[in-house]
Amino acid sequence: MTATTGSLVTAAFSMVMILSVTASADDTGPASSKGGKAVDEAPAGVELTTTLPEEISVDNSSKKTEITATVKNEGDQESGEIRLLVVGFDGLVVKAVQGCSAIAEKDLPEGSNSGFSCGVGNLAAGASTSYAVDATYDLGKAGKICLPVQNADGSKTFWQQGPVPFGTTNPSPNAPATPLLLGTDNQPVAPGGDNKAPGGPKELPKTGFERETAPLGAAGAALLAAGAAGLWWSRRRPVKP
Numbered sequence: 001m002t003a004t005t006g007s008l009v010t011a012a013f014s015m016v017m018i019l020s021v022t023a024s025a026d027d028t029g030p031a032s033s034k035g036g037k038a039v040d041e042a043p044a045g046v047e048l049t050t051t052l053p054e055e056i057s058v059d060n061s062s063k064k065t066e067i068t069a070t071v072k073n074e075g076d077q078e079s080g081e082i083r084l085l086v087v088g089f090d091g092l093v094v095k096a097v098q099g100c101s102a103i104a105e106k107d108l109p110e111g112s113n114s115g116f117s118c119g120v121g122n123l124a125a126g127a128s129t130s131y132a133v134d135a136t137y138d139l140g141k142a143g144k145i146c147l148p149v150q151n152a153d154g155s156k157t158f159w160q161q162g163p164v165p166f167g168t169t170n171p172s173p174n175a176p177a178t179p180l181l182l183g184t185d186n187q188p189v190a191p192g193g194d195n196k197a198p199g200g201p202k203e204l205p206k207t208g209f210e211r212e213t214a215p216l217g218a219a220g221a222a223l224l225a226a227g228a229a230g231l232w233w234s235r236r237r238p239v240k241p
Contacts, residue, residue: 082158
C-alpha cells in the first residue's frame with residue numbers, strides 16, 4: 001500500500017483519501033467503545049463513536065491476530081467526509097487494514113509503531129463501517145491500539161478510542177493461542193514460558209508521551225486518558241504536494 005502523504009507527528013495530517021471498504025475479522029465476543037471519548041464538537045446531529053472487540057486471540061507461534069475496528073454515526077444527520085485512523089503501540093503492531101492507506105513512519109504519532117488511515121467518506125445517520133485489521137502481538141510486551149475519528153483534513157478529532165490496551169493477566173505460553181481482553185494490561189511471560197516471578201507484577205511499559213506538551217487551544221486538539229496512557233493529536237501545517 002502507498003504510504004500516506006501529509007504530516008502526523010502526534011497530530012492530525014493531510015493525506016490521500018481512498019474509498020472505505022467494509023470488512024470484518026473473526027473476533028470473539030461483543031464489541032465495545034471502552035477507552036473512547038468525544039473530543040472536538042461534531043456537526044449538529046452527528047454522533048461519532050468507534051468500537052473494538054471485547055476479546056481477541058493471538059496465535060502463540062506466529063503472533064498474528066485479527067481485530068475489527070468499527071466507526072459508527074449514532075446521530076440523526078450525515079457525518080460529512082470523515083476518516084478513521086488505526087494506530088498500534090508497543091507489542092501490538094498493525095500490519096494491514098483492508099481498504100486503508102499506511103501512514104508513513106515519519107508521520108506516525110510519537111510512541112506508536114504503525115498506523116493506517118481509512119477514508120470513511122460521508123457516513124449516513126445510524127450507519128456504521130467496519131474494517132478488518134491484521135496485526136501481530138508480542139506477548140512479551142504490553143500492547144495498545146488507538147482509533148481516532150477525524151474530519152477529512154484532520155483539523156478536528158471528533159472521537160478517540162484509546163490508546164486502549166489488549167492483554168491478559170494469565171498468559172498461556174504452552175497453548176496454541178492466548179485470548180486477550182480489551183482494557184486489560186498485559187502481564188508478559190518471562191523467558192522459558194513462566195510467568196513473572198513472585199513478589200508483585202513488574203511495572204508494565206507505559207504508552208503515551210513522557211514529555212511536556214503544549215497547552216490545548218488553537219494549536220492543539222486533545223489529550224485523552226486511557227488508563228495511565230494518553231495520546232496527543234495537535235495540529236500541524238499540512239505539507240503541500
